[in-house]
Amino acid sequence: MRVHDVMVRPVVTVSTDTPVRRAAVTLTERGFAALPVLDHQQRLTGVLTSGDVLRAGESGPDVTVSEVMSTPPVAVAGHQDLTEVVRMLLGHGVRSLPVLDAEGQVQDMFSRGDALRLMLRPDETISAAAQVRLDDYFGPRRWFALARDGAVTVTGTAVGESERRIAIALVRTVPGVREVTLATRSSCG
Structure with a gap:
């Protein structure tokens, strides 16, 4: 089974100039572990994790996502095998990975929770x-x-x-x- 076979939800992204506080609200309201960060050309440039936000602490209103995000981003292709993607999640010690389409655009996020749901779906x-x-x-x-x-x-x-x-x-x-x-x-x- 490939990643694109199980991806169904629209992706939520933030831009490099998004204030960290606003991105933190998105993370918590949606219950996400991470958000893909896009530059002004809509290319993946980093990933903002809940850990990045916590490490930023009580940042001021002028602190942007680009200042605290994790780079370089680790991403997977939609055509990759799920077994390989789960190995990447575990090997990189991350909770989720951006999924890219054939043109390199972010189409989704694949998380450890997604992997568990697939394993447990009789x-x-x-x-x-x-x-x-x-x-x-x-x-x-x-x-x-x-x-x-x-x-x-x-x-x-x-x-x-x-x-x-x-x-x-x-x-x-x-x-x-x-x-x-x-x-x-x-x-x-």
């Missing part, structure tokens, strides 16, 4: 999470989700092609889902 949990997403969007039990080895089969009656696409997209947002297959019956209406 098919029953994936099935239940997929079912909740489908029920929340379409109404109770119009679609049924069943996972096996991370591959989810969704069954139900589709009202059109857009509904099929929405069902697939919803299920793909569940961490641990490797692939989605629809077994639908068409409905008139």
Whole structure:
């Protein structure tokens, strides 16, 4: 399994000129261990960790992220194997790593918590999470989700092609889902 197979959330970044205090608020409000730091060309230039903020102490309002961030940044590519990425997390002693796309742009952060969630996601949990997403969007039990080895089969009656696409997209947002297959019956209406 590759990193890009499990990344689903939008990334939150800060810029080099962001005040440390504002970045600290983002870290604490979102519950993140670190934030990728981007320069004015949107390139990864560092990582701001909770440890960096703590080491900065009671910094004044003029202290920016660029003054306290960890550099050079250690990052991974979205196509890298998860086993390799977990080894990097542990080997570098960090809690999270920026994930870069093919153009070198930050697309997500992968954390130790993400790795643990993947290890602990049995098919029953994936099935239940997929079912909740489908029920929340379409109404109770119009679609049924069943996972096996991370591959989810969704069954139900589709009202059109857009509904099929929405069902697939919803299920793909569940961490641990490797692939989605629809077994639908068409409905008139």
